[in-house]
Amino acid sequence: MPAAVDPAWWVSGTWDGRPIGAFLARRDVASIFRFVHARGISYNAIGSLVGLSANRVAEIAKDVRQVTAYEVLERVAVGLQIPRPAMGVGVLEPETFDAPDRRGDNVSEPPVRRIVADHGPAADLDLLAGLRTGLDEALASSTVSPRQMELIEESVAEHVQAYPASAPSLMLTRLASECAEVQALSRRRQPAMVQARLSGTAALLATMCADALMRLGEIRQAHLWYRTALVASDDSAEPRLRVLVRAQAAMLPYYFGDPHRTVSLADAALALSKTASPSTALAAAARARALARLGAVDAARTAIGEARRSFDEVGDDDSDAAFRFPAKRLLFYLSGATTWIGDTAAAYRVQGEALQLYQASPVKTLIDPALIRLDQAMCLASDRRTAEAAAEAQMAVAQLPPLQRTELVLTRAADVVEAIPQSKRGTEVAALSHYVAACRSQARTLGGGTVSPDP
DSSP states (O other): OOSSOOTTHHHHOEETTEEHHHHHHTTOHHHHHHHHHHTTOOHHHHHHHHTOOHHHHHHHHTTSSOOOOHHHHHHHHHHTTOOHHHHTOSOOOOOOTTSOOTTSOOOOOOHHHHHHHHHOTTTHHHHHHHHHHHHHHHHHHHSOOHHHHHHHHHHHHHHHHHGGGSOHHHHHHHHHHHHHHHHHHHHSOOOHHHHHHHHHHHHHHHHHHHHHHHHTTOHHHHHHHHHHHHHHHHHHTOHHHHHHHHHHHTHHHHHHSOHHHHHHHHHHHHHHOSSOOHHHHHHHHHHHHHHHHTTOHHHHHHHHHHHHHHHHHHOOOOOOSTTOOOHHHHHHHHHHHHHHTTOHHHHHHHHHHHHHHHHHSSSOOOHHHHHHHHHHHHHHHHTTOHHHHHHHHHHHHHTSOGGGOOHHHHHHHHHHHHHSOGGGOOHHHHHHHHHHHHHHHHHHHHHTTOOOOOO
16 A cells, blocks of 8 residues: 555546545545545645644544645645645735736726726626635635534534543643644634634633643733733633633632732722623632632621522532532532631531532532632641541642642642641641652653552
């Protein structure tokens, strides 16, 4: 079987009983890929030639995805040694209508007037028909098909479902290709409705990237991705999505910045929506937790009540997907709020209930339960049960897989150490401090691609 493309195929080859040239003229990339594959060239090799992944080539060949981008069509022609005129790509265009007038002056005339002047009244309809055909092709080549849009949204939905139980470093790798595809499609002219859907998809992808980077402690990059998510959500013109992205973005300053900023983002999210939704309940809970961390005890207690009432009104169904706000997620936020205001009795109750709900879930979300257990450790430290606090914090981190022991978790474990007075730090606290340092060292090793033994 041949190992390389033979340019003669495009002259004399046939596919499905028809000359291959007929498929080239229609820019039927699916048939082109099938034609080449049938001649012994793998999808992986085709992908290397045209700059696409083997999976994407296979999807195109099976008519699961369509190629509409001009730059991709051009790569197909060049990579597979197809004569460019055969596919109508990269061909010099005729003289443009806005060139200087051939009669000597430099004033351009409208296209129809030039057609009549240069070719006579009988010729302008033919040229106009050609212009219309070209315009139709331009619109078709720049528009995402309904099926293509559905596939993109389905793929993003799969990422949303998998995100909570996945290591952030692995999710970033998976999300990168989706971001690249949405970016390429968004750069081209799209109908308003399609562009709004693309922007909504971009907002969800950017928010997941931002959250993953936040967990890894990449604060600057997380901030920039949240900013991208905010812009995309606003461009989508979807009110609930605009609320959701702001509520999610409020987490970054809560964990790695100024909780005042969290309150501001939560307030902005709540101000955007005139109707209650799970996203507004999330924003209310985020606001309560940030106020508690700021030490505004009375305001935090009021905000906790508001968050509970908001959830009771519009509470989300139980789900383990990202961006959902079921009861266990509300309790996760209230765990932090009650811990920071020092109401340990209430905090222990909330934490116990939350952990039961997470444990009962068929999908084992790992980060939220670990952070709840670290809240428990903070409560134990507040109750001067320092040895128990250190042991609980270390166990919460140790039970996570190495790739899930991210900077977000380790920072909360370090907070437990800081909450214990220096004079009360016994051997258990020292062990926790050393363990956090060892985990951070391991995280750097994992980031470099080498797996080291558990600390």
